[in-house]
Amino acid sequence: MSPDRCRLYLITPPRLEPGFEERLKAALGAGDVACLQLRLKDAPEAEVARWAERLMPIAQAHDVAFLLNDDAALAARLGCDGAHLGQGDGDHAAARRLLEGRILGITCHASRHLAMLAGEAGADYVAFGAFFPTTTKEAQHRATPDILEWWSGLMEIPCVAIGGITAENCAPLVRAGADFLAVVGAVWNHPEGPGAGVAAMNAAIAAAIAAEGGARDGA
DSSP, X not given: OOOSOOEEEEEOOSSOOTXXXXXXXXXXXXXXXXXXEEOOTTOOHHHHHHHHHHHHHHHHHTTXXXXXXXXXHHHHHXXXXXXXXXXXXXXXXXXXXXXXXXXXXXXXXXXXXXXXXXHHHTOSEEEEEOOSOOSSSOOOOOOOHHHHHHHHHHOSSOEEEESSOOTTTOHHHXXXXXXXXXXXXXXXXXXXXXXXXXXXXXXXXXXXXXXXXXXXXXX
16 A cells, blocks of 8 residues: 655654754755654753753744654643653553643554554554664664555554665655654765755655556556
């Protein structure tokens, strides 16, 4: 199953340096980005809050949803557009109530069971991965495109693909039905800068959708 549209889901680098705001502006100004997730694992809450206060206005000025990783309570307190939670990040049903009217995303690794539970808990999207090797975090689970095909064929809740995704390898995930591609290194480590990284990802997504459409028309 191929989506009519697949969009970019941008995650911040594991560590942020002074001046990152300008890099973010360059990225968000270069093409379509659906949302930005602030992901600072193990950082003190005060540091996370400081960065959220700096980056959230930039994201929202570009019509990009601003999500906080791991902490639904802090996301609500800071006025974020939502939160992304892992399997160990508290009670998902309670987070859903806390984030009423905001976005709740849940990591489901490569598990159909966890995805169904996330849907029952009221998740606005489920995230599957890792699909490819990644240096951003240690990937304990490996997903394959068939889980995207299964989910997109069964459920209306969007799905996010994550883990080592680049402009060069993303096409099978787009064709399988991913609604969003979550990336870190493909944008922030692009040799020509984050703006070029966003442009390259958008071009690759568009090419994959066009190729799938052409294949269907020729069938």
